[in-house]
Amino acid sequence: MQKLSRKERERIARKEHILDVAELIILERGFESATMEEIADKAEVGKGTLYLHFKSKSAIYLGICERGSSLLNIEMSKVLLEEVPGMILVEKIGDTYLNFVQRNPVYFHAFNYYETILNDDTIANSETVLRCEKSAKEAMTYIVRALQIGMQDGSIKNIFEPRELAIIIWGASKGVVNMAFMKQKRNHIKILDDVDFNLKSLIHGLIHLLGTGMKNDHQSNN
Amino acid sequence: MQKLSRKERERIARKEHILDVAELIILERGFESATMEEIADKAEVGKGTLYLHFKSKSAIYLGICERGSSLLNIEMSKVLLEEVPGMILVEKIGDTYLNFVQRNPVYFHAFNYYETILNDDTIANSETVLRCEKSAKEAMTYIVRALQIGMQDGSIKNIFEPRELAIIIWGASKGVVNMAFMKQKRNHIKILDDVDFNLKSLIHGLIHLLGTGMKNDHQSNN
Amino acid sequence: MQKLSRKERERIARKEHILDVAELIILERGFESATMEEIADKAEVGKGTLYLHFKSKSAIYLGICERGSSLLNIEMSKVLLEEVPGMILVEKIGDTYLNFVQRNPVYFHAFNYYETILNDDTIANSETVLRCEKSAKEAMTYIVRALQIGMQDGSIKNIFEPRELAIIIWGASKGVVNMAFMKQKRNHIKILDDVDFNLKSLIHGLIHLLGTGMKNDHQSNN
Amino acid sequence: MQKLSRKERERIARKEHILDVAELIILERGFESATMEEIADKAEVGKGTLYLHFKSKSAIYLGICERGSSLLNIEMSKVLLEEVPGMILVEKIGDTYLNFVQRNPVYFHAFNYYETILNDDTIANSETVLRCEKSAKEAMTYIVRALQIGMQDGSIKNIFEPRELAIIIWGASKGVVNMAFMKQKRNHIKILDDVDFNLKSLIHGLIHLLGTGMKNDHQSNN
């Protein structure tokens, strides 16, 4: 594993460096508005070098997604090792996700735009796409596993189909995080100014809600 | 209201027609890939006419958002008139939203992309932006009102700050709808193939979850 | 025919003007080295205007071919109307061709490069290609007709297949003209410096040769 | 001649190998579309090595021309040694040329494109250019000699200037061969589909024509 030649190590470092720069620029301007010229300039390499490491602009984006999903999976996989009730696992996965997107907003946005990129012919069926799909499946599996564990140990109602429940949780989390990020943007919807909240309070609110609901049971029993 | 001259009425009709056409094209191709040429052709007007009614391409997009949010608000406002417990109001608002996005996926996507457009200088602080903001605030208010009513009539736990709860619900709903739409796209993430679900089942799952939670109370009390 | 609107006439004039300019530049630099930028500049129009009138760079080239073959055909068609022996018709067609390429070297080169262009996907099966093919077939037909007339009136030996003979004559003429043009170029093969000849003497030599041959009959009868 | 060091012999072998590969690629794709990368890959050498042996891409092309003209000259020179009438020599040279281009279409195309390359500054007045010019002059001389012999032995009419006649024959041959090759190309002019012919029949038709002409003498004497 460590036996990479100096050449090889430098090649990877350069590639990572390009991704680092591209991440920032794409986060700032969005994928469409980011230009290869700017990425090359900021990365202090020639424009041609970009194409030496990535087949196309889309391939760079895909590289970002791959790196991000890989990092997220590493963190999520650790949670599953803990010996706690499934419901707690779900909450911890939520916390992990919260932590991750807080530290890496770039990847959050990259994941959101991922699909748009898939239309590009230059990357269709590329290995990177396959790796991204695999990562996404892996991430989903972590949630499903936690839910299954919870249903087995009784900490989670087993009235749901675990995979569907996972998609709901996953989608709801992304939506709520998106709301939180919208507030931070330069040009955000002004309505969000009126409420005082942040990413952490929002996600914790969601976790609580998904856990016990907002319905008042005593009332609802009437 | 009815006192518009024929000229004025025709002008508005033309503008609405352009929006009709633009909606379809942008839904099909996405905002960046849609061209003014195509919009003009399909709308059977000259390219210059587009600029007679809209300041820029972004302004057309904004026009779509404005119309969409206005339509959604009309539907949501009716729900609040019903004399039912707040929790039921929230669920009904959820249903209304589900119905709306099912019938108008265009607007759902328009809202999601709305922010991206805000960077455009040609529309900054335009009247349309203000009207969009107002609509968004109005939509949010409907949810907040329903929550407040529910907290007052006891159907909803009053341990949340209504505005923050509204944002969580709103965000979660958008996220879940997004998941459902992703499945339909030509180039969707393949992971979604493994699970069988649709927009309706997903949203109802979310509503249920937000209502009573997934936590098993008996178990959790142990 | 003459009932074109002013707009229409201007459109055609502009298109012809672009072709005029493109002809000169392509003759000078060759197709590959000529740039759309240069054509636009020299034609005093914007780069986009080029694409308003021609689908692609190749389409411009094709436009040149079409115009050239059309002009050549007009001149060749007139020859066939004359009431002279077929052999004389062939010689007159040769003279006509000589005259044409002398006045329009651009078109001669355009025809030579024509095939190379056909690979371009943007023009495949375009109407212009069809018109060019039609023109080429027409030109070939003029030669074949003259040969057939000559074979019938006895002025030409009828030991050849007319169509194959036509291709030989056509090919030989192009080859000889090419030789003549090579001498004129800035960077021509220096061997041609040693001989004193010009386009006219060369083509007339070829016509003579094709007519009576270089073989000495008395000697060859031995 | 044999006194080359091993190093020197290897150097030449490597250079020839590069030319072998370049020939095939350029025949396939054309000079402009062939890339140094592809040549290097197929030749199994580094891109830099190409520049060790050839000053530039154009220099490679020139190398092909040089080798081709050298090979052709070797074959043509042998013909002149035969003790036959000049007219037969000319016919035999024609046959030799026909044979050569049939076996080496690469060189035929290389010669045709030769001139275009001469504009390149990197090769202007290079030694290779000089050798190419010398080869061309040599080839021409073979034809001129055959014609002179024929005029002296009475087999060829001595009404022509031998050098000019040579250029006509040379040019006509190239033109006719070109026609034959055009028919084979993927994207050839469709008009050629209508006639059934091949390289051999075409060239033999030309040789016959240049020999005895197509004019019917009896008729023309009336």
Next chain:
DNA sequence: GATGAATGAGCATTCATTCAT
């Protein structure tokens, strides 16, 4: 008002050539 021809800034991508190793 309506039009659409003209514009040209802007972009992704290619590829011959160089040069440090």
Next chain:
DNA sequence: AATGAATGAATGCTCATTCAT
């Protein structure tokens, strides 16, 4: 000598926007 990573000038093409009619 051999290499191939790095380069960046060059290019064809797009499309939002303008403006003369």
